[in-house]
Amino acid sequence: MAGWLEQNALLLGLALLDGLAYAALVFMVAVGLNMVFGVLRIINIAHGSLFAIGGYAAASLGLFLAARGLPDWTGYVALVLAAALVGGILGPVIERGVLRRIYGHEQVLQLLVTFALFMILEDAQKLIWGVQPVSNDAPLRLLGTVDVPFGEDVIPFTAYQLFVLPGVALATLVGLAWFLRRTLTGRVIVAVTTDREAATAMGIDARRVFLLTFTFGAGLAALGGALASPTTTLVPGLGAATIVLSFAVVATAGLGQIEGAAISALLIGIGRSAAVYLAPEFEVVVPYLIMVAVLLVRPQGLFGVVETRRV
């Protein structure tokens, strides 16, 4: 064991750094999925598609700006702008146009509806961006690499993945906690999450809260995709992979838990990148093994609260 550790220490270090960057991205998607569920009581299967579309939009916008000869730093503006556009347009369209019709319906119906949305968005993405891989790694290259000391060795790692991704995820986590606990709008959202009827009776416009939350969640997914776009090539199927992975994170943490989602994102992100280096064939299996292991012991998730049974 000790010998094996020594031999593979460098690999494990790399897996740890990779996992951290990856966990940051997964967290961005999962936290939006979780917030939307908390308020709307709907798991949006199309959430992963918003991630993918955010990524594509960011890559296209970045390439477009670069082709116009604008300075390099506008690439970062493109990331945020693309995410805001995708969230700001698709969010309200989906919530107003479709989801509004099915609030309070059976869960199976709601699942089917968001699954239909998922089918539509996956093809819309293919129609717009085609099936050829798209990539724009300018924002990644621009920041260069950092030598991370690891024991006696150093691991060269991109500054973008080392600082920007975990930084944004941490800022989202802290910002969200502050927003939900300290601002009026945030408290209104929490109120609707806890007891919609009582909140409405106090004069809160639940429909506005639904719209706001869904748009915000969509924006977070798109931002996750935009931030991911420099680190990977975008291919069809990204949306499907993202929704199952972020659901695994949310299920592991327990539905509706925000801080918990951060911890399970770390757990699953690092687990997955360890598998990438050690047993690449089983890369996709590891997140679900972690999830299944957690769910077998705690069916409500690591931080979830048991709901009372209705009679």
Next chain:
Amino acid sequence: MRRGAEISLALLGVAGVLAAAWAAPWLRFVLTIALAKGIAVLGILLLLRAGQVSFGHALYLSSGAYVVAFLAPSLPEALLLLPLAALIAGLIGLVAGLFLARYRDIFFGMLNLAISMVFYSLLEKLYELTRGTDGIRVEPPRVAGLALTLEAYVWAMLLVALVLAVGFGMLVRAYLASPMGQALAGIKTRETRLEFMGVSARRVLLAAYVLSALMGGVAGAIVGMTTRHVTPLLAYWTTSGELVFIAILGGAGGALGPFLGAVTYELVRVYAAAAFAEAWQAILGVVLLLVILFAPGGLWGMLLGLLGRRPGRAP
């Protein structure tokens, strides 16, 4: 709906399939695939009766197909491959079901999706075993010990699919009417009450789940032997989506709905999928939304409405 009327409709359907296959040779292939998918959709229907939807039944379809692909070289007999595919898919369903039957609604749907996605990427990545995305070619097996010409083989597969479709249709109809089937509906309305009566909801759902996996395996074996080329695409979420789509399109009210939906879907697909290849999933999505929002009984419900009967139950 009266039993007699349903039987005559089913007989009418069987006659229609045979007549169409006799008149138009190219339809034989399409109808065999449609009947196979109809059998798989019967499984989705069982789960819908309990208010649960699985976005991962492509797992069982593809395991049936891969059983055929792996075993056909050493065991070239269709009538042995079919029960083997059913058995293995049923066993996979039992193992997965022991875990999944604890969950409902969102978790049930998404965990099914997750398991099938894992299976898909294993099929894709374990190249040594599955030849990855290239897939495996299947030589036509013998049917009842006879090595058939290609034309006779296509007919034989259609007849096998038809017999199995009628058989499983009757089985599901009887199952839904049995106490086990009635308890499924109980899971949908209020599970706790079921438990108060001493019925284990978990076991009821597990039994239905294993049956649905078994039917998925049979369907996959027929698909594998008919297309004679098995690829991981059969395990991809789009295949699961297709099954759910057909279930909703056909209507979850009765055992004929899945076949009505499957035949309609495959016929439209033959003409339309080539013209709208890039937007096919999107079109399915839009139709799915429209059916859910405006015609919750599906085609079966509409048909019943036309015949002046009580529309089938919404999913």
